[in-house]
Amino acid sequence: MSARVVRRDVVVARLDDLRERERIVVDVEGTELGVYFYADEVRAWYNVCPHQGGPVCQGKMMPRTVQLVRGEGGLKSGGPGFHPTDRNIVCPWHGFEFDVLTGKHPADHSVGLRPVPVRVDGDDIVVTI
């Protein structure tokens, strides 16, 4: 006998509300996920950090920190700076960071968040879990 996974669509937020707040984290009867609206895109990620299982979506949203360069063909350090558009989700347990749109870790693209299928249906944000 094989187990059959039953998936269903669930409305987890209103589009207007998500657009205004950028991030809403919910627990749908034991399944935790975060839905994001950023740069006119919608994403949803399971609220589990691949590092130690922390509540990654309940952390901060921060601009990605980049290494600035200056002078001599851009070979001198300009110190750290914030990326003008890229945003990272930061796990509140240990600071692991993930790009909000791709879910990938900035230094190791093999490490990333697990996506939740999500779509906009009229005024609703619908996830499939």
Next chain:
Amino acid sequence: MTDLFTPRSDAPHIRELAEIGGRSDTRDVLAHATKQARDDYDDYFIVDIDAHVSEDHFWGEVLDLIDNDVWRQIGMDQFGKFAGNNALLNIQPGMSHQSVGGRIGHQGRKEPMAGEEGHPFVTAARRGMDAMGLDYQVVFPSAMLLLGMHPQDEVEVVLGRAFNRWLTEVILPPNPRLKGMLYLPYNTPEVCEELVEKYADNDGIIGYTVCSTRNNPVHSDVYTRLYKLIEDSGKPLAFHSGYHWGDPSFAQLNRFLSMHALSFTHYNQIHVTNWIINAMPERFPKIKMVWVESGLAWIPFLMQRLDHEVLMRPSEAPGLKRLPSEYMKEMWYTTQPMERTNMELLEATMKSFNAETQLLYSSDWPHWDWDAPSTITRLPFLSEQAKRNILGLNAARVFNLPTDRQKPPAEQVLQDRPGIS
């Protein structure tokens, strides 16, 4: 807790989870750890032998217990005017980057305790123990970890005495699951001796700690009587490592990450090297030595390095009857922060020093790089017995702790507060 509006009659129950920050309840921050406990290790006996529910949040209470009138007056004056929780201490607030620019809120958190009776330190500790599924937790100093580098030895003495009083009179008595290590003001050996004699029979004190970020050579003869007293007490001596950016060795490092990665292991390597090469295990064979908070990767490095050198130059280590690695296999080490990016290396590391009997789980909670018990239960190469040993049974043996269950069921913890913020 917020119930989101859901438009469909068959819609499931949806609960919104709030952002976790510096004022979040410990049980909310650690709700995922509680679920890990429920699913993986609720029946394990677990001892966390290194945690830091920080004394600096209650620094005025410690300063008030200073037994020297002048130092107490200076401390309280600083406390009220400009230094606050750093009064008399030699830490540098501007060099504290543990929260990563506020990204990690539980580092330095200020948790509301409304409606809770008792001391807020004890309440925060109980919440953390329950949420992580711990039976016992050993609390170490936090802001005082760098006190060994304080240029005024007498400040270390008065703060060490005050901290030990605060620990044994205020913090440990309300909850028998909390245990403490006595702070030894190691720059003043005769005061260390006095404190060991004074507290040797205290039930809450299960060992002695040297906050090891310091320049004292551990093999110095000034410590002979102290080590004899510790050996006779049967309680272990723990060296808790730390960092100090003022150390010239680290002056080239421009990022906290770099300094943090190297400095903890630096002090442990120096002290372990001196301890072994000067044959302290032969002179004090019954002292139970515990090396705290440097992860594990440095251990096989130092074993190989010292064995290699001693084989070539035995005349410089004439007190040794065995190779350094053999002595190192008889010491104890704590897990955190356990390097886990390469499982083959970690497995070999654990084999090198007999982790199954010599490794003690530590969380380092609530510091920024803490480790949950699942960092042990989820290792693919450890036997069930090895996991149980590392998480608690080894500590019970070293610290003479009873192994009967102390913690509430994880399911009960989740029912009481299912992680909301």
